[in-house]
Amino acid sequence: MEKDRPIVMKDDIRLYCDVYRPDDKERHPVLVGFSPFGKVAQEAGRRRDPIQLGKFMYEQGIEIGGIDFFVSRGYTVVVVNPRGIQNSEGVWTGVLSRQDQIDCCEVIRWAGHYLPDGSVGMIGCGYAGKIQPLEAAMDPPYLKAIMPVDVIDDMYLDCYPGGILSDINYPLCSYIPHTNTISEAEMENSPENLKEMLAEARRQPEIATNSYYYRGLDSFPPRHYTWNIDVMLHPYSGEWWDRRSFKDRKVTIPSYIVGLYYEYGYTTISAFDIYNKIDDEVPKKLMMIDPASAKTSPYEKPVAEQLRWYDYWLKGIGTGVMDEPPMKLLVRGINKFRYEHEWPLARTQWTKYYLRDGGLLSTEKEKDEHVQLTILNHKSPYEGGSNETYAVPNVVFRTPVLEEDVEVTGPSVMNLMCAIDKTDANFTIMLNDVPPEGEGHPLNLVTGNLRASHRGLEKKELEPWELNNDHTKKVPVVPGEINEYTIEVMNTSSVFRKGHRIEVEVKNYDANPYHWMVQLPNSQDIEYKIFVDSIRDSYINLPIIPYSDEDQWIR
Template sequence: MATKKRKPEKSALTLPNPHNPPPHYNPPVVCEKIVEQRDVMVPMRDGKRLAVDIYRPEMKGKFPALLAIAPHNKEFQTPEFARAAQWSQPAWSRMWFGGAEGGDTDYLVTRGYVHVCGNMRGAGKSEGGGDMHWDYYDLIEWIARQPWCDGNVGMVGISAFGGAQFTAAALNPPHLKAIFPYDSMGAYGEWHFRDFYPGGVIHTMMFLLDSCNVVHLNRGQPGKLPPEMEKKWKEAMKNPDYLMYPNIFNVLVEKGQTMPLLFNTLIDPYDTEEIIAATEKKFKSIKVPAYTGAGWYAYTYKLHLQGSQQWFQNIKVPKKLLFTGPAHLQRPFHSFHDEILRWYDHWLKGKDTGVMDEPPVKIWVMGENRWRSGADWPLPETQWTKLYLDSWERLRPEPFVPGARDAKARPDTFAQMPPTQTNSVSRLRYMTAPLPGDTLAIGPIALTLYAAIDKTDTNWIIILKDVGPDVSVQTARPGETTVPNNLHERELTRGWLKASHRAVDPKRSKPWRPWHPLTRKAQKPVKPGEVNEYAIEILSTANLFKAGHRICIDITSTDFPSGLAGAHDVEYAPYHLCSSQTVVHKVYHNAKYPSHLLLPIIPS
């Protein structure tokens, strides 16, 4: 009797994974056991040594290697930590921890790769002192010479591990064949001002990250700083917007003995032309294929979402771009490793995985909850569409007609008291009517805002939301005079601009991405009562606003810590330093001052 062949079972329910794009490559397992070498001290050219852990297949042969290196403690990348963390914690778990992001050792090694995890110079078990400039070059070339390596080296890991990949690639070590720098830090100076603090608005992520810092510090008494730094420190100590936060006050009075990265930002919160020039030189120095990206959660990080787009748009190599979903990746990091090995099996093993035969951009679309692809970024088919702020909290597609009565509306107003006086955040809100059909927005966004304030500075914080569904209508009938207050609201992204940094460089700007110099020279106090134009970059997103939903923006000037004395729930969604004064904000929307939102609408 012939045996019937069973067809593979196909689920009637399709649930795409927002953290794992198709086509779901399945590299074969080539071994079951792993050989571990811990705390191997690798000499650099100046004699200093970096500490690395090496995990390799327990089988004969030579293998390509994937290096993960960062200031984060390499002990968080070990199997025992993954086991203690129950192997994976989702973003909403109170045990989620960002630093465990060097890659899934078990997955990588059992599929024929050596996984090397290390600490950079001056962090963890690595030695400090000297100059680390050539360390990644030397370490990659050391790996390539080892008897277990076939001479092909890539890199793996996200966030600081991702930023290290572009730094290494810019040195052009001969055996580095490709990189996968996801959540790749900022392009303009990694930790520096532009990508980490969009619009020049300072936040507290560096403070919130410090509890697990393993960078070597010689902490002592606060003392006199070099003359130029001492001058800047004295200026910072006169800033009441800093001094009202006890945690920020403490960083300042310690004069760099604690949290030096945050301290340096506080006393010198500016970009420089030198950093911009160095970054543009670095773009040109990248010669290896690069697969970068971020998740839609990364608008709160800012530097990962900003940096990955800057890298993709500016490097001239085989490249790909990936945007995953709105919840952060699980920790320890193990997401989309099939896509990582699809990339490396192509570039390091020479296999035909099809990874370069598909469109270069992959995008998870919120609201639609599915994957899309694109030929470039921003998407070439984008229709840049304006929505105008109007009275009575409305967003409208029609521009104001000069001379018409509705083109003469008075400004809307909100006042914000500082966190020393209130726990309430004031706002203005503008929404479209319920949409008649599905509306797809994918890409960068900008708000042109005409506004006046009664002080010399403030923060503008713009929040884009998907509100609805809403079946209501607004009329004069009882119960229909207002938009229902119980509609579901889903935050998509935000934009920031410090009012004194409103200057724009027209040569570097695009309609969807205003370029603010953010330099000390370009910063200019606001004249109270004067109407100014503010071009505000809102960080990229991808969302399907379904029929019956509303497109909504909230305009505010602050957000507050969720805990006491500067404590906060989520390290990568930090609060921002706001004005220590009560500030009255007036937003104009008429023919003379046509405040408007620019959206990247994708035609159906």
């Protein structure tokens, strides 16, 4: 182990890295880990059994697990402090900033030139995973393959799911050991413009009632948790977010995308989006795992699969990894892995499950056009003290008890006919698995969100999984006006077992304290009128998988 080795950037700024290498005189391929949580945290986790996602990672400090695992198998591992982090020089400018992308490119070039046999890969989850497709698109010399765990296609939707500000960035900022930082908003705007941006953000009701967020906006220049400042000052999708996003970038090197089934967060959708955007001529693979299921054999953790991948592309060892179908999907509910070839699956039967009177969820549409509408009254959690009970008003719709297993694998979209009594409101849709009575509580599988003012106004033909919501601007709602809201629900793959029920839950936000990423609730009371009649029908379009060939299941 070689600590604090300097890497000089083109502007003479020095980044410091730790180098872990086998105890021999051979030259080995290098795996680069680049994380703003700092190399000290990664050293703390290096001797752990290969990192169990959803366990130790939830501390959000250790993103580069299994260092000793790879070194003992003939790899050199380089873990870097980005600029402005711990002892590295310079100024940190936020998550996946253009500066971080350029610096990481320089680190890869340095590692390929000075350390190995000319072959470099990358490792890591979280930030250390999200930066990998961006680096591959920059095509740095020596980078031969990537295998990111936890990726993001659109950073705006990661921070504003459905256009609603997420509360994940504030705690993340507290984990980042930056010693010198500045927001890009401060760098790119005059003092006058920046003051107006801060004032506009303070006028947002959900921010004005949140002391954690408001305090960072009420000082000048804003230097308190600067990444969160940047998030709040850029509430709409656009060029600023595109600089940090994969979107339409082009990758030409072998890429193995590992996605996570989260109830929240854009990573589940992003894994498939990035995979589909990489040209079919480029060697590519995808694996979906569940961070909550550490014992889903045969791929308990991605580290062993990473070894197969990098042994093949960096060492030329015939591991068989490219002889398999391109996708490995964990099917939850039965916790088995299955090979697939495309996404969405070609054999999908898109099935509308209608919200019906009395809380029924059914594949049969309501026949009566005069059915009483469903009322949801959201109460502001900021009124009258605290939200310590987490009793968020909701309405639920459930199928009858299932007479056979039902598999839902793919993207889902909620079409909700609704009128609200305010100019804006949040929608949270939760797809839940309800076990037989007495066998536990409903399990939230995936969630979808939409800010009403970001609804799609353009009417056009869409595929069952497509949306046309506009996150580039805010269009207030006319109170009392009936609108169709199309709400993207996270991708999933799960079997609802015989005897269970499928549930759709509608609410303003989820206050579950055990969920690591939720959206800020509306700060005012809101009445939702949900229409469930035969004319103004509301439904969720679920991707039902009717069958899978026996040889698709991984034994």
